[in-house]
Amino acid sequence: MTQSSLIADLIEALRCLPGVGPKSAQRMAYHLLERDRDGARRMAAALTAAADKVGHCTSCRTLTELEICPVCASPSRDRSLLCVVEMPTDVAAIEQSNVYKGLYFVLMGHLSPLDGIGPADIGLDLLSIRLGQGEIKEVILATNSTVEGEATAHYIAELARSHGVAVSRIARGVPMGGELEYIDGGTLSHAMAGRQTL
Template identity: 60%
Template sequence: MKNPPSLDQLISALKVLPGVGPKSAQRMAFHLLQRDQAGADRLARALDRALANLTHCERCNTFSETPLCNLCAEPARNQHQLCIVEMPADLLMLEQARCYDGLYFVLMGRLSPIDGIGPKDVNLDKLMVRALDGVVEEVIIATNFTAEGEVTAHMIAELLKDRGLAVSRIARGMPVGGELEYVDSGTLAQALYERRQLG
């Protein structure tokens, strides 16, 4: 028996989520349609609102509903430090650790030549403009300790080393192959405090 086309489309749409395969997508679709239609409606409306209202912050590239996100608009933050992270979830983890009061730049990914993700795909051109604005004095690279995160960190360090900026990398208190989003705040804070100069 074949599913109705609208059910197949829903299942297919749910499979775009990370870690969701065909069986999980099917279970989610059945749950939303049979057990939680109000939740399905909230989800659909929230996605519509997010797609309509969210854009990228002009300075740090994270998601925002305004030209400047609330962190970039906060005058009390240290304007001379710029911490580079891969994803907005990494920025949130650093904020929860309460170990950093500077500003951020969110790459929205990491270099991965195998997957065809190059410098333009992770906003390195926008990062260079931001880092070389004449205000930033130190760039802290806080990409993940995965192979792709290390390649990304190396490329950024090479681009910035000769531009008069202090460039550091968070310390390896982070587990090798680990991602910031999943690390406890104490480990993350220690890694930031023990960052090392690059180059």
């Protein structure tokens, strides 16, 4: 025991950050204590405020400290389009690309029957109610291209069809800058099947 206990506690606490192991945590702790105590205090305040006050948007389920998140509340968004994603980070990624002006619905996960995660756990009861209200004309499925993401997309597609709402799935294919040589077979077969006439 050569580190004082408060520093050891801080190193241990920093390890709950994703991708931070013992060495990085030690480096972060010493960096904050040696050079940036104000940053440490600011971070503590931000963590406490966010952990205590951030909840879910009652409309789209994304993380927000507001009753209705800024996207759902914005009068300039197209309320006939609903993009379904798995996580709030997916919303952030799509927003940063600046190509979508509709609303979102955040599942906060995906269907995973083996883990006991069913339709109600990912908010599909809420989604069903919204689809029934008739405002939404198209559901864009933007769940991940994983087995669970595809299964979830399939399930939601059925749900939307049962409400008579149009459904689409974001295109799968070769990413921009991608070299064919390094792209897996599954992606290539989707890229072939989804080819578009020029």
